[in-house]
Amino acid sequence: MSEPSQASLRAEALESLLIEKGLLTEEDIDNTVATYNERIGPMNGARMVAKAWVDDAFRQKMLADGTAAVAEFGFEGGEVQKLVVVENTSQVHNMVVCTLCSCYPWAVLGLPPRWYKDPAYRSRSVREPRAVLAEFGVDLAPEIDIRVWDSSAEVRYMVLPLRPEGLDNATEEELTQIVTRDSMIGVARL
């Protein structure tokens, strides 16, 4: 594909001009890479989900005021103006999208994967989410309703997945390890 490499050359042009103007340094770019590889990512959301599974008071707080629940963890770069956590149940499955751009809860899930930002997911998830879920390998029983959250303003959404059965003795730390990014976007069940 020639287009992405043309975009990358223009990106390099912009980067070099801004470095010359003193608006950017190479170190700033290194810091971005390190921050999103090491410190801000779906591991943050996973910690919240695992805590909600073992601590019902926290679960209720997280569902009532997601922003306050995030604040308790003090994640670095945890800037989220308003977070709403939506809970999957045996009757309802939740799924998050941004059809107009690619809004995503960076503070708790990091930066979004490509598919989340691509036209196929953004166009189809509000119209045929059940078909999209099937492509992700989620065959939802027909009696389970689907609620799709289109992040069209500054509110950010995260899904609280159902706790898998058979993990009664798992510790919070062990539960954290099984929570996936996709389950918190709502395109996977655990």
Added chain:
Amino acid sequence: MDGIHDLGGKQGFGRVEREENEPVFHDRWEASMYTISMALRRAAKVQNTDQFRHAIERIDPVAYLTHGYYGRWLGGMEALLVEGGEISTEELTERALSLGADPAALIAARPDPTFGTIAPESSPDAQRTLPDPGRFTVGQSVTTHGTPSGGHTRLPAYARGHRGTIVAMHGGWLLPDANAHGLGERPEHLYTVEFSGEELWGSAAEAGLKICVDLFESYLEAANE
């Protein structure tokens, strides 16, 4: 604006293509675009999120679909920097050519000289306390207005002219339709409106589908009972 960005419900894009073990950034230039966007915010060269989103909506529609997410950011930032007088189109093009860019390649940015520089927000937080409780309440039926907006808006086309129910209230937030154009903050109440699949997609809708969209008060009218 009725741009290519307003993708909800559009058909023909095919399967959702996923990548196993996808890296956070595929190339260093993607991280560079992220870093530049933050640096421009700090240096007050890009003044607000709505302005930036609208600049992305104004890039070439073919580039929008083919240059990827960070390619869209690139096009948006180029446009804003040119409009704000920080960098000229000639400077950008000359530098890109010197780095080996193809002179015939598609350029995403579409700077519009009528835009110019926009005054900064008084706070990076888009929430504002409003004196009134809001025109609508949870449980109320509303209809969205059906008229396209020529400028920036956060009412997706697929949700225009439809009836839904208020399911949550989020207090006051800057109105993107005004803020993106430097017309002031004009904060309004923000609501989550739930639509049924049938309301939006007719009898072909998937069963048991609800779509929730966050909409500003001026997008809504009380529905006739």
